[in-house]
Amino acid sequence: MEYFLTEQQKTTKNLARRIAEERVLPVRAELDEKEEFPWAIMKDLADADMFRVFIPEEYEGLGGGCLDLCLVVEELSRVCSGVAISYAATALGCSSLLEYGTEEQKRKHLPDVASGGRLTAFALTEATAGSDVSAIRTTARREQGGYVLNGTKQFITNGGEAEIYTVIALTSPERGIRGASAFLVEKDTPGFTFGNKEKKMGLRASATRELIFRNCLIPEENIIGREGMGFVMAMRLLDRSRPGVGAQAVGLAQGALEATVDYARQRIQFGHPIISLQAVQLMLADMAIAVEAARLLVYSVAKTIDSGEKNFTEEAAMAKVFASDTAMKVTTDAVQIFGGAGYMRDYPVEKMMRDAKITQIYEGSNEALRTAIAFELRKRKARRE
Amino acid sequence: MNIVVCLKQVPDTTDIKIDPQTNTLVRQGIKNIVNPFDTYALEEGVRVKERYGGRVTAISMGPAQAEEVLREAIATGADDAVLLSDGAFAGADTLATAYTLARAINKLEQYDVIICGRQTIDGDTGQVGPELAEMLKLSFVAYVSKIDEISNGYMRVKRMIEDGYEVMETPLPAVLTVVKEINVPRLPSLRGLTKAKSAVIPVWTAQELGVDNNMVGLSGSATRVIEIFFPQRVRCGEIFQGELESQVSRLVDKLREATIV
Structure with a gap:
C-alpha cells in the first residue's frame, strides 16, 4: 500500500x-x-x-x-x-x-x-472523574506567588517516571468545569508525591501511578493558557492525541496478525499447516482488511490535523474507536487461531490481547467517543451542513 | 583527539551461499552489512570523541557500494568518511589492504587513535589491524575491551587475553583492535541519517594516494586463495563390546593414544 x-x-x-x-x-x-x-x-x-x-x-x-x-x-x-x-x-x-x-x-x-x-505526563483523570471529566475535584488555590494544588490524580501514565506533568485542576471550583485550568508541575516540587504503581492487565512495561498533591505550591508562571481554559484545552489536546492511540492499536493488531500468519504456516493439524484451512484463511483475511482500514483512517486523520484543519473532534474519535475495536478483535482472533498455545505466555499474542483492551477504554472510552460522534452528527444536521 | 575508524563492508553471513561450481561466495542478492566487529570500533571511536572531543573519520576500502557503510557510520556518529576505491585495489589480501589503509591514514595527516574491529566475519584473519600498525610504525594493542583513560599522549587500555585480561599503557598515536565486549553500538539517529544522506564522501583512488601499484590489490598481495572448500566431516564411531572391564581398559588406551588423557 x-x-x-x-x-x-x-x-x-x-x-x-x-x-x-x-x-x-x-x-x-x-x-x-x-x-x-x-x-x-x-x-x-x-x-x-x-x-x-x-x-x-x-x-x-x-x-x-x-x-x-x-x-x-x-x-x-x-x-x-x-x-x-x-x-x-x-x-x-x-x-x-x-x-x-x-x-x-x-x-x-x-x-x-x-x-x-x-519525560512528561498528562493528568486529568481522578477517582470520581473518568468519562465524566466535570467531576474532577483537584483544586488550585491562588495565593501569594503562585497556586496551591490539592487533590489526587488517578491512573496517570508515566506517573513517577516523568519529570514534567500537565495537571488539570479547578481554580474556581464554584464555576465547575468552566473553572478548570491547566498547570505545569515539575517532579520534586514539595507537596507532590506519587501513589503505588498500579498492577495492570496489560501495558505492563508502562508505569501508571496516582499523583498526590498536598499543599503543593507552584509558581504563578506555571499556569498553561488562561484560568478557566483548562477543560477546553484538555478536550482539544485529547482530540489531537487520539490518532496516536489509534496508531498504537494499529501497531498492536499488525503485530498480532504477523505472528498469527507465521504460526498458521507452521502449525500442522490434520496433516497440513492450519493456514490451508479455509476457516483460518477467512479469519486472517478479515484481520488483514481491518488492520489496513484502521491504518488508513488513522493516517488520514493525522494528515488532516497536520494540514492545519481546526475541527477534527469527530474524525479523531472515529480513528481511535475503529482502530481500538480492530485491535481487540484482531488480537482475540489471533489467540483463537493459535489455540491453546496462544493462551500460553510462550507466544506473544496473549500479551497483545491483554494490551489491546485498554485502547478501547482510555483517552475517551469508545462509548463516550461514539456519543461524541453522534453529537457532531446531530449538530451538523441542525446546522443543515 | 583525531580518531580514525576502519570499516569493511561484508556479506551478511546469516545468509551465506557458496557457488558449488566456482567455490566462491555467491554475492548476488546477498545483503551487505558493516562488518559487525567494526561497529564496536566505530562506537568506541564516537565514545572517545564524546569524552575527549575531536573528530571521528571513518575509512573503508572497497567497491563503490562500500560507500553505504560509510553513510551508516556518519548516521551513527562519525564526522567524516573517506572511501578508498580503485580497480587497482581489487583482490587485495590483508597485507595489500593494510598498505592501502596506511597510505590513506598518512594522507589524513592528523590522527591520535586508529581503531579497527578484531577481525572481519568474511576473511576472519584479524591481520589488518596489526599490519596497519606495523606500516604506520605505531604501537599496537589487540583485543581491547576497555579504554580506561587517555591523557598526556598516553592511553591506558584493558585487553582480553585467553585466561583473563591485561592493562596496558601505550603512547599515542596508537592502533587498537577491539572486541565486542567493549560496548553496545548505538543505532543511527534521525539527525545522523539526514546528515548521512547529504554527506559528501570523497573517493581516494590509487593515484590520489600515490601508491605503488605493485603493493596494492592482487599484485600487492603476498597470499593467493587457491581453493575454497567445505571441510569434510568425518565421523567414525567405534562400539566396544565384551566384558565391561575390558571395554574400559580399551577406552583408556584409546584416549591415551589420542593424547587426551
Whole structure:
C-alpha cells in the first residue's frame, strides 16, 4: 500500500521499526513479566532522536507532526504496546505546552523533552472523574506567588517516571468545569508525591501511578493558557492525541496478525499447516482488511490535523474507536487461531490481547467517543451542513 | 583527539551461499552489512570523541557500494568518511589492504587513535589491524575491551587475553583492535541519517594516494586463495563390546593414544 509518506517520514518509520526489533523485541516478554519501566529503551529512543519527532525545529525538534508521531508509536506498538505508550505519553504530556504554552515556557522545557532528557505526563483523570471529566475535584488555590494544588490524580501514565506533568485542576471550583485550568508541575516540587504503581492487565512495561498533591505550591508562571481554559484545552489536546492511540492499536493488531500468519504456516493439524484451512484463511483475511482500514483512517486523520484543519473532534474519535475495536478483535482472533498455545505466555499474542483492551477504554472510552460522534452528527444536521 | 575508524563492508553471513561450481561466495542478492566487529570500533571511536572531543573519520576500502557503510557510520556518529576505491585495489589480501589503509591514514595527516574491529566475519584473519600498525610504525594493542583513560599522549587500555585480561599503557598515536565486549553500538539517529544522506564522501583512488601499484590489490598481495572448500566431516564411531572391564581398559588406551588423557 502506498501511504504517501514523505522521505523523512519513511526514514522515521524504518528507524522506529529497527529500534523495536533490535532493542524492544529481545526484552518485551521480560518487561511484561517484571512490570519494569523500559528506561534503557527510552534512552535508545532519545539517542535516535525519536523524542524530537513531534517537537518544532525552533525548540530543537525535527518539526514533524501528528502523523510522524503516529508512525513511531505504530512501529513500537507492533512489538510492545507498553513501550509505545511510555513514549507516546510524553507527546501528550507536552502537547499542552506546544499548543498553549508561552514562548518562555516552550524555550524552558521543550528542548529537554526533545532530547529525551525529561519525560512528561498528562493528568486529568481522578477517582470520581473518568468519562465524566466535570467531576474532577483537584483544586488550585491562588495565593501569594503562585497556586496551591490539592487533590489526587488517578491512573496517570508515566506517573513517577516523568519529570514534567500537565495537571488539570479547578481554580474556581464554584464555576465547575468552566473553572478548570491547566498547570505545569515539575517532579520534586514539595507537596507532590506519587501513589503505588498500579498492577495492570496489560501495558505492563508502562508505569501508571496516582499523583498526590498536598499543599503543593507552584509558581504563578506555571499556569498553561488562561484560568478557566483548562477543560477546553484538555478536550482539544485529547482530540489531537487520539490518532496516536489509534496508531498504537494499529501497531498492536499488525503485530498480532504477523505472528498469527507465521504460526498458521507452521502449525500442522490434520496433516497440513492450519493456514490451508479455509476457516483460518477467512479469519486472517478479515484481520488483514481491518488492520489496513484502521491504518488508513488513522493516517488520514493525522494528515488532516497536520494540514492545519481546526475541527477534527469527530474524525479523531472515529480513528481511535475503529482502530481500538480492530485491535481487540484482531488480537482475540489471533489467540483463537493459535489455540491453546496462544493462551500460553510462550507466544506473544496473549500479551497483545491483554494490551489491546485498554485502547478501547482510555483517552475517551469508545462509548463516550461514539456519543461524541453522534453529537457532531446531530449538530451538523441542525446546522443543515 | 583525531580518531580514525576502519570499516569493511561484508556479506551478511546469516545468509551465506557458496557457488558449488566456482567455490566462491555467491554475492548476488546477498545483503551487505558493516562488518559487525567494526561497529564496536566505530562506537568506541564516537565514545572517545564524546569524552575527549575531536573528530571521528571513518575509512573503508572497497567497491563503490562500500560507500553505504560509510553513510551508516556518519548516521551513527562519525564526522567524516573517506572511501578508498580503485580497480587497482581489487583482490587485495590483508597485507595489500593494510598498505592501502596506511597510505590513506598518512594522507589524513592528523590522527591520535586508529581503531579497527578484531577481525572481519568474511576473511576472519584479524591481520589488518596489526599490519596497519606495523606500516604506520605505531604501537599496537589487540583485543581491547576497555579504554580506561587517555591523557598526556598516553592511553591506558584493558585487553582480553585467553585466561583473563591485561592493562596496558601505550603512547599515542596508537592502533587498537577491539572486541565486542567493549560496548553496545548505538543505532543511527534521525539527525545522523539526514546528515548521512547529504554527506559528501570523497573517493581516494590509487593515484590520489600515490601508491605503488605493485603493493596494492592482487599484485600487492603476498597470499593467493587457491581453493575454497567445505571441510569434510568425518565421523567414525567405534562400539566396544565384551566384558565391561575390558571395554574400559580399551577406552583408556584409546584416549591415551589420542593424547587426551
